[in-house]
Amino acid sequence: MTKRDYYEVLGLAKNATSDQIKQSYRKLAMQYHPDRNKDAGATEKFKEISEAYAVLSDETKRKQYDQYGHAGFDNMYSEEDIFRNADFGGFEDIFRNFGFDPFGSGFGGRRQGDYGANLETEVRITLEEAAKGVKKEIHYNRSRACDRCKGEGSEPGSSRTKCSSCNGRGQVQQARRAGPMSFYTVTTCGKCRGEGVKIEKPCRNCGGSGKTSSNEHIKIDIPHGIDDDMRLRLDNLGEYGRDGPGDLFVRVHVAEHKKFHREGDDLYIEIPLSFAKAAIGGKIEVPTLFGSDMLSIPPGTKSHTAFRLRGEGIPHIQRSGKGDEIVRVIIDVPKNLSKKQKELLEEFEKEENESKKKGFGLF
Numbered sequence: 001m002t003k004r005d006y007y008e009v010l011g012l013a014k015n016a017t018s019d020q021i022k023q024s025y026r027k028l029a030m031q032y033h034p035d036r037n038k039d040a041g042a043t044e045k046f047k048e049i050s051e052a053y054a055v056l057s058d059e060t061k062r063k064q065y066d067q068y069g070h071a072g073f074d075n076m077y078s079e080e081d082i083f084r085n086a087d088f089g090g091f092e093d094i095f096r097n098f099g100f101d102p103f104g105s106g107f108g109g110r111r112q113g114d115y116g117a118n119l120e121t122e123v124r125i126t127l128e129e130a131a132k133g134v135k136k137e138i139h140y141n142r143s144r145a146c147d148r149c150k151g152e153g154s155e156p157g158s159s160r161t162k163c164s165s166c167n168g169r170g171q172v173q174q175a176r177r178a179g180p181m182s183f184y185t186v187t188t189c190g191k192c193r194g195e196g197v198k199i200e201k202p203c204r205n206c207g208g209s210g211k212t213s214s215n216e217h218i219k220i221d222i223p224h225g226i227d228d229d230m231r232l233r234l235d236n237l238g239e240y241g242r243d244g245p246g247d248l249f250v251r252v253h254v255a256e257h258k259k260f261h262r263e264g265d266d267l268y269i270e271i272p273l274s275f276a277k278a279a280i281g282g283k284i285e286v287p288t289l290f291g292s293d294m295l296s297i298p299p300g301t302k303s304h305t306a307f308r309l310r311g312e313g314i315p316h317i318q319r320s321g322k323g324d325e326i327v328r329v330i331i332d333v334p335k336n337l338s339k340k341q342k343e344l345l346e347e348f349e350k351e352e353n354e355s356k357k358k359g360f361g362l363f
């Protein structure tokens with residue numbers, strides 16, 4: 001399903017203030033609150049506006065959403081992450097006053113069943129790799145079904161009876177709240193360790209857990225344009241669960257670059273400029289991430305002037321186009337002058353004083 005734009009969901013312009021976001025959410029939340037609105041689809045609508053609010057009311061998430069859109073943003077956050085730490089200040093109380101937990105009955109929750117936990121690992125890449133995209137090998141540990149008992153936990157051929165503590169389900173359900181949403185974590189039954197059965201003879205290989213630890217080496221594709229601290233989600237590469245594995249999140253760290261500083265998809269660099277060149281103007285060669293480019297300096301350029309090289313920045317993630325390179329020139333005052341240079345500059349100063357005098361003479 002394609003998600004609607006968060007601003008559109010809340011009926012707001014892109015530059016809406018945080019007060020406008022709050023007001024619009026409050027109004028729509030009242031309108032679509034499943035306790036008051038019994039229309040089909042009201043619950044989904046309420047969830048949609050709550051999600052939009054959770055993102056747009058959080059400065060960091062809003063910025064990331066503005067920059068990367070749904071495609072990039074949804075790769076970085078799970079549904080629960082979106083709601084985590086969201087400031088629903090006051091709104092939750094309204095819901096509680098209604099005596100209603102709108103999300104208590106299912107959606108937004110974790111899949112039901114014995115699914116494996118999600119895992120997170122990290123990978124480090126360079127700025128050049130972030131710009132081009134890169135394949136990286138990663139190593140991590142996860143659990144997999146035991147080969148001997150095929151994940152059952154019991155010695156092949158031995159008897160199994162239903163666990164009395166979880167009634168054979170192997171799991172216990174726990175709810176956590178994040179804003180107006182409840183998220184359900186299904187935790188493993190402690191007594192049967194999630195097997196749902198009382199095992200007469202535990203498997204010799206896994207001791208009855210049904211799992212064995214596995215060292216994984218996988219290659220992942222890191223898309224071009226990725227920024228520091230973004231997470232990639234790899235389906236089904238998490239911990240073992242009898243009904244299906246969890247997911248693997250890979251947090252990407254992009255190393256600081258020696259020359260360039262990255263902001264969004266723009267690259268910033270400072271380069272020295274001789275004061276003669278700054279005064280006379282001309283072309284200079286400036287480094288780009290993968291080479292160099294010529295930059296025209298107009299005569300009379302001041303120190304710290306910034307020039308933009310369009311399209312020399314980092315490619316946008318999951319959409320076309322690139323950021324720019326911003327070159328800031330810093331005028332260098334020479335310290336150790338040769339005899340000749342000193343003479344030329346003295347000549348220059350004399351000339352300058354002369355023209356000033358003439359200038360004054362005119363008025």
Ligand SMILES: [Zn+2]
Nearest residue numbers: 146149203206
């Ligand atoms: Zn086993």
Ligand SMILES: [Zn+2]
Nearest residue numbers: 163166189192
């Ligand atoms: Zn149990």
